[in-house]
Amino acid sequence: MNKGGNADDSNRIDELKNVINLGKQIFGFFDGLMRFYYEITPLLGRINQSIEESSSKLPRASDSLSRVTKETERATIEILDILETMSQTIEEGKVQIQEYRTRKQKRNDTIRICIRYLDTVAQTLPVEDAGKLRKKISEITPESEDEDILSSVPGYFDRIADYTSDISISLQVQDITSQQLAAVNHLVESVHGRLKHLLDNYSGAESSPISEMVGSDPSTFDAEAEYNRSGDKQNLADALSEQHRQSPASQNSNKEASNTQILPTQAEIDKMFGS
Amino acid sequence: MSDKRVLVVDDSATMRRIVINTLKTIGYTNVVEAADGKEALGQIYPNNIDFVITDWNMPNMSGIELTKAIRNDGNYSHIPVLIVTTRGIKEDIVEALRAKVNGYIVKPFTPQVLKDKIDQIMKTTTQ
């Protein structure tokens, strides 16, 4: 044997040792993996069962949310019915008060004519009788003190009408909350759809494509809807609309000019609102 | 009292009711309603509509799609459209203006805002 041959043999033995070591490591890894699999299988079964249970409750949750929306809408419309009746009653009340004031005015005019006539009659009477008559005349004053009270009544009616209109602004909250609920519903339906897809995959059943599992159409509600009476958003809309209106292309809207170019850029909008 | 025929479009029955009640108080009693853009398109011709007040987010056809459909129809492209929506970010407002709405109202709105917008639109579109 030569020196070179010994070195080759030693290298081969080292390689073999490495392979055996690697084999041991891989075996250890697969052994661990199998043990993990056996441990996790019953757990997966339990998770599956739990998902199945909660998933079956999701359509009920979605129905409950839809029912909340429908019932609050019905109650809101009932309130709006009452508000409308109130507004009509207020208007009728105002008409009645006006009618009363007109009739009262006519009666006062008649009384004034009578007073003038009696005054003329008093001039023809003996002094004592004329005095008595004038005393009586002074008691039938046409300018009754209740006129100022009466004239303030329509103002009260107007204020009540303003309150009813304030209530109707507040009732817009129903549309806003229904959109927020629709957003939650969409989420519930999406989660349900995806869980169902996973369960179908797990149990080997034929599952629907994932695209059919996103729940209701998100374009039918505004997930960002909020009840905000600050008027900030309206001011922004007014400012942008005004800028749009004053642009030359907008003033000539009959022409087929694209109004894309006349709208403010995002940078201009940001500058305008300091954002 | 105005003889203009107004079409109120919103998928929320509450909002339709609020808009219609407000319209009545400012003299618009000739009102037709629809629950989405598609239904609204079918109402324009038979009711000879002069003015459209529409929500944005609705099933079947949105308020923006409705506005575009009106603008693209030679017979109705002149009809003013006022959008009344919960959406109030810059991008939304710009999108609506690009779709050629004549006015933009953010919910919740006051009757005064609705009246002002209608007056303003009537003034500019009947000139």
Ligand SMILES: [Mg+2]
């Ligand atoms: Mg809507």
